Amino acid sequence: MEIIVCIKQVPDTTEIRIDPETNTLIREGVPSIINPFDENAIEEGLKLKEAHGGKVTVITMGPPQAESALRDALAMGVDDVILVSDRKFAGADTWATSYTLSKAIEKIGKFDVLLFGKQAIDGDTAQVGPGVAEWLDIPQVAYIRKIEIKGDKAKVERMMEEGYEEVECKLPALFTVLKEMNEPRYPSLKGKMMAKKKEITVWTALDINAENDKIGLDNSPTKVVRTFTPSPRGRGEILEGEPAEIATETIKRLQEMKLL
Amino acid sequence: MEIIVDAEKCTGCSICVKKCPFNVITIDNRLAIIGDGCTYCNACVEVCPFQAIKIFKDDKQHVNIEGHEGIMVFGETREKKLANVAIELISKARELADQIKTKVITVILGDKISDLAKIAISYGADKVICSEDPILKEYRCDSYANVMTNIINEEKPEIVLMGATSIGRALAARIAVRVNTGLTADCTGLDFDMERRILLQTRPAFGGNLMATIECPYRRPQMSTVRPKVMKIGKKDDKRKGEIVHFKAGIKEADIRTKILKIVNQAQGEVNLEEAEVIVSGGRGLHKPENFTLIKELASVIGAAVGASRATVDAGWIEPHHQVGQTGKTVAPKLYIACGISGAIQHLAGMQTSDIIIAINKDPDAPIFNVATYGIVGDLFEVVPALIKEIKKVKGIE
Numbered sequence: 001m002e003i004i005v006c007i008k009q010v011p012d013t014t015e016i017r018i019d020p021e022t023n024t025l026i027r028e029g030v031p032s033i034i035n036p037f038d039e040n041a042i043e044e045g046l047k048l049k050e051a052h053g054g055k056v057t058v059i060t061m062g063p064p065q066a067e068s069a070l071r072d073a074l075a076m077g078v079d080d081v082i083l084v085s086d087r088k089f090a091g092a093d094t095w096a097t098s099y100t101l102s103k104a105i106e107k108i109g110k111f112d113v114l115l116f117g118k119q120a121i122d123g124d125t126a127q128v129g130p131g132v133a134e135w136l137d138i139p140q141v142a143y144i145r146k147i148e149i150k151g152d153k154a155k156v157e158r159m160m161e162e163g164y165e166e167v168e169c170k171l172p173a174l175f176t177v178l179k180e181m182n183e184p185r186y187p188s189l190k191g192k193m194m195a196k197k198k199e200i201t202v203w204t205a206l207d208i209n210a211e212n213d214k215i216g217l218d219n220s221p222t223k224v225v226r227t228f229t230p231s232p233r234g235r236g237e238i239l240e241g242e243p244a245e246i247a248t249e250t251i252k253r254l255q256e257m258k259l260l
Numbered sequence: 261m262e263i264i265v266d267a268e269k270c271t272g273c274s275i276c277v278k279k280c281p282f283n284v285i286t287i288d289n290r291l292a293i294i295g296d297g298c299t300y301c302n303a304c305v306e307v308c309p310f311q312a313i314k315i316f317k318d319d320k321q322h323v324n325i326e327g328h329e330g331i332m333v334f335g336e337t338r339e340k341k342l343a344n345v346a347i348e349l350i351s352k353a354r355e356l357a358d359q360i361k362t363k364v365i366t367v368i369l370g371d372k373i374s375d376l377a378k379i380a381i382s383y384g385a386d387k388v389i390c391s392e393d394p395i396l397k398e399y400r401c402d403s404y405a406n407v408m409t410n411i412i413n414e415e416k417p418e419i420v421l422m423g424a425t426s427i428g429r430a431l432a433a434r435i436a437v438r439v440n441t442g443l444t445a446d447c448t449g450l451d452f453d454m455e456r457r458i459l460l461q462t463r464p465a466f467g468g469n470l471m472a473t474i475e476c477p478y479r480r481p482q483m484s485t486v487r488p489k490v491m492k493i494g495k496k497d498d499k500r501k502g503e504i505v506h507f508k509a510g511i512k513e514a515d516i517r518t519k520i521l522k523i524v525n526q527a528q529g530e531v532n533l534e535e536a537e538v539i540v541s542g543g544r545g546l547h548k549p550e551n552f553t554l555i556k557e558l559a560s561v562i563g564a565a566v567g568a569s570r571a572t573v574d575a576g577w578i579e580p581h582h583q584v585g586q587t588g589k590t591v592a593p594k595l596y597i598a599c600g601i602s603g604a605i606q607h608l609a610g611m612q613t614s615d616i617i618i619a620i621n622k623d624p625d626a627p628i629f630n631v632a633t634y635g636i637v638g639d640l641f642e643v644v645p646a647l648i649k650e651i652k653k654v655k656g657i658e
């Protein structure tokens with residue numbers, strides 16, 4: 001089975017703090033990591049390979065430094081990695097990103113399962129996966145937490161607001177995965193050694209045959225016109241005293257605000 | 261597009277370095293260098309005290325945007341009812357449509373759903389397009405994307421709004437690619453630039469730590485998914501008149517590549533988190549799974565839904581659909597009571613827009629207190645029972 005996993009390198013948002021004076025994100029020294037959901041996608045790819053044989057290829061589109069995310073994926077045990085990188089791709093929105101990734105996937109050729117994270121924790125859009133499925137004209141099931149492959153079909157559990165659905169889907173197909181799907185493995189020592197030495201394939205816009213009017217910022221339909229930090233809520237009032245007193249005080253206020 | 265730093269004006273003060281949301285600016289020899297990954301978001305241009313940074317736009321994509329009219333709302337249904345988010349969006353679309361003098365169109369897909377059209381009209385729709393077919397009974401990406409795309413291509417709306425739900429987000433992303441336009445995810449603010457007649461779409465990124473305003477200037481429709489419970493439901497007017505039209509789905513089962521085998525509603529009988537006015541949430545401070553009964557008891561005496569931190573969900577103390585936060589649900593109730601939750605940035609991302617937040621935590625330095633309207637520093641095992649007792653007293657329950 002041919003499995004392709006798309007991953008994104010993101011800043012580790014657990015490390016992001018707000019500067020209380022300037023009310024801006026402090027990004028200095030914030031490490032870059034594989035988008036957490038994408039680690040689950042890699043793990044699931046490896047599991048599918050263990051169960052059904054085949055090959056796991058990981059792709060990322062990003063600047064040259066995104067190579068380190070690919071080395072982390074190699075250390076986890078994936079077979080091959082590709083860095084899709086070109087200055088022309090910079091500033092792409094989800095429309096242009098999904099086009100670019102779909103061209104890279106087309107260049108790889110044959111595949112059965114495409115795995116994406118539910119969303120990237122920097123942009124939080126959750127749009128790239130379904131976008132790629134559309135460019136490639138294959139079915140998609142978003143937000144899955146379980147997958148079983150039988151022949152040319154997959155049976156997946158898709159999470160919804162109130163519960164879940166069991167969906168049967170023809171392959172090839174694209175799935176976006178949730179955290180609860182699995183526990184990503186730690187890289188082995190051997191994996192890390194291999195990952196260090198491996199030559200990383202880099203594909204440019206020309207290599208993937210991307211049309212110039214569909215890539216990068218200039219051809220992205222959406223434009224970010226302003227960014228700002230939301231004003232912080234600010235610390236409220238601290239209620240003090242014995243539990244019973246605090247309870248009386250709290251409930252009194254809730255009644256005053258007609259919340260009870 | 262090009263971004264240029266004027267070496268004469270730049271002093272290397274590094275204000276832009278701190279302000280760059282993408283962390284791509286460095287200072288080299290007292291000069292700001294803009295690295296790869298710049299999205300031309302303008303943040304540095306705005307903060308530079310010396311006007312040393314300039315962006316030159318050379319947008320070539322002037323697609324014809326004439327001939328598009330109306331604001332279209334996807335009337336998402338859940339169990340044969342219009343989802344609240346759909347009603348919120350019809351209300352918002354009405355408000356926007358009045359601003360730019362256009363019509364509101366609602367699209368409803370499903371099996372035997374045309375009686376919902378009247379409800380859409382009563383909240384502000386001028387025209388409702390119903391596509392009724394047993395094949396559309398359940399949401400499936402292939403079928404819904406096909407029918408929605410056909411309707412959009414025929415109707416040519418200026419704007420398409422969909423709920424940022426598990427259905428809306430995946431469906432909208434697929435449709436946007438097919439109709440060749442931009443899509444802004446999970447918006448919390450919609451406004452108009454009246455002069456240019458362009459929709460300004462504001463949304464949180466980085467787990468709510470950064471807000472971005474996004475526009476789609478050169479393609480139509482302008483599409484957004486909008487977070488539930490952000491837009492206010494407008495006044496219902498049962499006498500409002502509107503046009504109802506039927507649209508033939510025209511799809512065959514053989515063309516749909518997925519099949520729904522089973523739908524499991526785990527929240528049956530529980531108050532739905534996203535719709536709840538009051539939420540009581542528990543975190544690792546509960547120490548043991550059994551102690552969630554305390555949270556459930558507090559929730560039941562005040563008629564609240566039960567939320568949870570990711571740490572408790574990961575530990576298997578409670579089912580995943582209770583999780584609040586960046587990787588769980590985003591909620592904005594009138595009252596959120598956090599018990600034994602530290603307030604990690606990812607948890608805050610899912611609840612910090614609640615009207616009133618009460619936090620109970622024994623650590624006075626817990627970050628949850630930074631967002632709490634009322635902070636109670638204390639042991640939840642003493643405070644929560646006291647709260648339950650007090651509520652029972654004022655409500656006269658025994």
Ligand SMILES: Cc1cc2nc3c(=O)[nH]c(=O)nc-3n(C[C@H](O)[C@H](O)[C@H](O)COP(=O)(O)OP(=O)(O)OC[C@H]3O[C@@H](n4cnc5c(N)ncnc54)[C@H](O)[C@@H]3O)c2cc1C
Pocket residue numbers: 014036121542543544545546568569570571572583584585586587588589599600601602603604605606607610620621622623626638639640641
């Ligand atoms: C990519 C990513 C996504 C994430 N998404 C989410 C998400 O969606 N939602 C989410 O919640 N988290 C999320 N997290 C996890 C998050 O970073 C925190 O780990 C988690 O929220 C912590 O849960 P907690 O507050 O229950 O536990 P802890 O951080 O362990 O806090 C427990 C708190 O209970 C207090 N306490 C202990 N005993 C008592 C007592 N007797 N009385 C009162 N207080 C007591 C302690 O002082 C402490 O503050 C995410 C993390 C990552 C990396």
Ligand SMILES: Nc1ncnc2c1ncn2[C@@H]1O[C@H](COP(=O)(O)O)[C@@H](O)[C@H]1O
Pocket residue numbers: 006007008035037038041059060061062094097101115116117118119120121123124125126127128129
């Ligand atoms: N630049 C990228 N390169 C590879 N995969 C990506 C990229 N951006 C997004 N993805 C994939 O798409 C998913 C959703 O991202 P997003 O739509 O940005 O929230 C991620 O979890 C990744 O699997």
